[in-house]
Amino acid sequence: MRILYSKAITKIQAVIVGIIVIVAIAASVGAYLLFVSPSKEKTEILVGAAVSLTGGYSEHGKQVAEGYRLWEEDVNSRGGLLGKPARFIIYDDKSDPTTTKSLYERLITIDQVDLLLGPYPSSCAMSSAPVAEKYKMVVIYPAANSVTVYNYTATGWDFQFCAHPVGLTDRQFLPFFYAVTNLLSNETMPKTIAIVNTADVFPRTLAAGLVKLIETQFRDYGFKIVFKEEIPSGATDVTAVISKAKDSGGEIFFALGYLSGETLLLRTCYDLGYRPKMFVGATAGATKQFYSTAGAVAEGVTAFVFFHPSYPTKMAQDFVQKFRQKYGRDPEHYDSLAYAACQILEAAVRAVGRIDHTAIRDWLVNHSVETIWGTWEVDHDRIKEGFRYVPKVKAGVGQWQNGKWEVVWPKEYATAKFIYPKPWP
Numbered sequence: 001m002r003i004l005y006s007k008a009i010t011k012i013q014a015v016i017v018g019i020i021v022i023v024a025i026a027a028s029v030g031a032y033l034l035f036v037s038p039s040k041e042k043t044e045i046l047v048g049a050a051v052s053l054t055g056g057y058s059e060h061g062k063q064v065a066e067g068y069r070l071w072e073e074d075v076n077s078r079g080g081l082l083g084k085p086a087r088f089i090i091y092d093d094k095s096d097p098t099t100t101k102s103l104y105e106r107l108i109t110i111d112q113v114d115l116l117l118g119p120y121p122s123s124c125a126m127s128s129a130p131v132a133e134k135y136k137m138v139v140i141y142p143a144a145n146s147v148t149v150y151n152y153t154a155t156g157w158d159f160q161f162c163a164h165p166v167g168l169t170d171r172q173f174l175p176f177f178y179a180v181t182n183l184l185s186n187e188t189m190p191k192t193i194a195i196v197n198t199a200d201v202f203p204r205t206l207a208a209g210l211v212k213l214i215e216t217q218f219r220d221y222g223f224k225i226v227f228k229e230e231i232p233s234g235a236t237d238v239t240a241v242i243s244k245a246k247d248s249g250g251e252i253f254f255a256l257g258y259l260s261g262e263t264l265l266l267r268t269c270y271d272l273g274y275r276p277k278m279f280v281g282a283t284a285g286a287t288k289q290f291y292s293t294a295g296a297v298a299e300g301v302t303a304f305v306f307f308h309p310s311y312p313t314k315m316a317q318d319f320v321q322k323f324r325q326k327y328g329r330d331p332e333h334y335d336s337l338a339y340a341a342c343q344i345l346e347a348a349v350r351a352v353g354r355i356d357h358t359a360i361r362d363w364l365v366n367h368s369v370e371t372i373w374g375t376w377e378v379d380h381d382r383i384k385e386g387f388r389y390v391p392k393v394k395a396g397v398g399q400w401q402n403g404k405w406e407v408v409w410p411k412e413y414a415t416a417k418f419i420y421p422k423p424w425p
Contacts, residue, residue: 045086045355047072048113050103050128055095056234057121059259059289060334064120064142065090067338070319070326075342081349089113093124101127108135114355117341120334121258122146122169122202125160133157138348138357138364142341143283143334145169145390146205153386159361162390163341165306165373168382169202170209171393173254175304176280177218179397179409183418186221190277190421194227194250196241196265198257204230206256206282226250235261238268246274256282263293270297270424277421278302286333286398286405298400300422305398307336307373308407310415319372340371365389 049068052061072088080086089111093100100119107113108131118141119128125144132139138159141149145164152158166172180189193214197207207228214223227248229241242265245253253276255265262281269276278300281290285303294301309320309330319339323331331339345360347369352359368377379392397409399419406416 042114043084045081045084045115046089046111046113047086047115047117048089048104048107048111049117050091050093050100050107050119050124052095052120052124053090053092055093056260057095057124057258060143060283060287061095061120063287063332063334064338066327067142067331067335067340068117068342070323070335071339071342071346073326074322075346081346082354093119095124097124097127100124101131104128104131108132108137115345115349116140117338117345118142118144120144121200122149122205123200125149126201129155129157129160133159136357138345138360140341140345142337144202145172146202147209147387148201148205150387150390152388158388159357160388161344161361161364161378163344163371163376164337165340165376165391165393166304166395167379167390167393168209168387169205170212172206172282172304173210173213173280174217174393175395175397175409176302177213177221179418180278181218181221183409184420188420189221190251191222192224192226192248192250193252193254194245194248194276195225195254195256196228196238196245197230197254198235198261199230199233200257203256203258203261203282207254210254210256231257231261231265233261235264238264239272242268242272242274245269246272251276252278252280254280254282255285258283259287259289259293263290266294266297266301275422275424279422283333285400288332288405291400291403291405296425299403299425300399300401300419302397302399302408302422304395305333305405305407306395307331307333307340308398308405308413308415310407311373311413313372315370316372336372340373340376343371344369344376 051065052058076085091103116137116139118139120143122144140161140163142163145162147168147170197203227245227250255262281303285301291298348360348363351363365378368375374394376391378389382390399408401416407413408418
């Protein structure tokens with residue numbers, strides 16, 4: 001009995017060992033084949049972005065998406081990128097930075113996009129940046145130019161690029177002060193300033209930068225801040241704030257925010273009889289939606305301008321014609337920013353010749369790119385100051401005149417003469 005039991009166990013063991021051997025061989029063969037077999041090559045270049053198509057930032061976010069989509073058509077009409085068609089994957093982050101973060105994680109890990117373009121606005125960029133950094137992927141931001149996004153000293157982020165031609169928010173109003181100090185005499189120049197900003201990343205850094213410019217670079221001109229206050233994001237009543245601004249006597253009023261905030265501040269100034277000699281918007285002021293929302297009270301409002309359909313270069317005019325054919329209107333502020341951001345990324349990819357984000361980053365740092373608004377190039381002086389990576393400032397000033405957005409500075413690009421003081425209905 002002892003011998004028979006031993007033989008039975010041996011047979012069972014033999015079967016088990018045999019099964020283990022077969023499984024092991026199969027696994028080894030599978031692993032070998034997986035290692036030696038080339039992965040399926042992508043047939044297209046995937047470009048990912050999350051944009052605010054709904055929610056509080058959607059009016060401008062939709063224009064960013066328009067610029068992206070036009071470039072997608074354009075680059076594919078020219079044979080694609082690296083010999084393959086380019087395809088955008090654009091998600092709606094619903095103007096929510098938390099959603100932005102999860103969507104960029106999805107774009108990178110699930111969709112496995114090859115390239116990234118940025119979201120809008122800066123608050124959403126602050127959420128996408130750490131995700132891109134984790135995977136060491138370059139991001140070109142068309143409209144997020146808050147100082148906080150590119151502060152390498154504070155974040156250590158090394159793959160973030162700003163495409164915005166006004167550079168960072170701490171210098172965004174340089175063109176405005178250049179225009180005022182050149183177009184007006186010291187005797188007629190307004191000197192007292194009132195500032196109201198929305199409680200959000202971009203407007204806050206914009207206000208801080210404006211104060212710094214006034215107190216340092218343009219101090220000798222006699223400018224003086226007589227009022228400064230912040231309003232909540234999504235505010236619907238700013239009567240108390242404007243009443244105080246009116247009492248301050250500020251001759252130049254800076255409305256720093258987004259479309260809803262800037263139009264609300266302008267309309268309330270009008271309703272309360274506050275008539276500053278200049279009303280300056282941040283970004284919304286330059287859009288047709290701003291004028292159509294505010295109406296005739298928008299006449300004479302100024303904001304920075306970096307692109308205008310009248311720009312004479314062939315590249316700019318080709319863009320305008322393509323945009324008109326696709327969307328049936330002239331391109332605006334955010335349309336142009338988004339398209340130019342794509343141009344910058346495309347130039348780097350073509351120059352490098354492959355999808356290598358470290359190489360793309362290094363190329364962008366050391367080369368210039370011709371865009372629809374002019375030459376984009378990294379400002380190396382700002383790198384020394386601890387910011388990566390932002391362009392040299394190249395922008396002017398625009399003004400609403402007779403329902404049209406006109407360039408008033410610099411003179412070589414001007415489409416109309418500067419109107420001062422601002423006309424009020």
